[in-house]
Amino acid sequence: MDRKTILSKVDHTLLLQPSTWEEIQIICDDAVTYGTASVCIPPCYVKQAKEYLGDKMAVCTVIGFPNGNHTTACKEFETKDALDNGADEIDMVINIGALRAKEYDYVLNEMKSLKAICGDKILKVIIETCLLTEEEKIKMCELVTASGADYIKTSTGFSTSGATFADIELFAKHVGPNVKIKAAGGISSFDDAEKFMGLGADRLGTSRLVKIMKAEK
Known part of the structure; x- marks a missing residue:
């Protein structure tokens, strides 16, 4: 797979707290x-961008x-605000504690609510x-499929680790045909990016591939 094709699937990302305009x-x-x-x-730069x-x-x-672990009402407001400011795509974080407590209706209804706000704009979960756990990951594949969201995404990049090949393989086995896959966090080479895509990822969240291109240039 050529680099241009891989780059066309990249969400070029900068979410660090000290980031300036x-x-x-x-x-x-x-x-x-x-x-x-x-x-x-970050949301604060959407309008300017x-x-x-x-x-x-x-x-x-x-x-x-x-x-x-924001309230659903807070996430709804954030989503409306982002769309009003011109956002084309929304990446939301689930309430992980609710999932671990098996509050599946809560998790599902929150995703459905944000997708209703997004309408035809892309929602990634x-x-x-x-x-x-693996059981929880499989359950999330089922819930994301039922929610109408467009993508299931591995990671924020702000926790203990990012995307793994095993997780993308697991997603590919368990999501419905209406759900695409985004691998994010720790993707540091074009070889790894190509493998993630080969396993089923349609999007990649990373800044490193563009940095590689710039360094080589």
């Missing part, structure tokens, strides 16, 4: 230059990030695989 601007420029799928940035990019690049942002 000048740094966000740079990743926006790089995303356009290298033809990524989107830029994934959308005004800066126009239709040249999709803007993705995060909701309930990174812990996921971050389940933070490093904190879950």
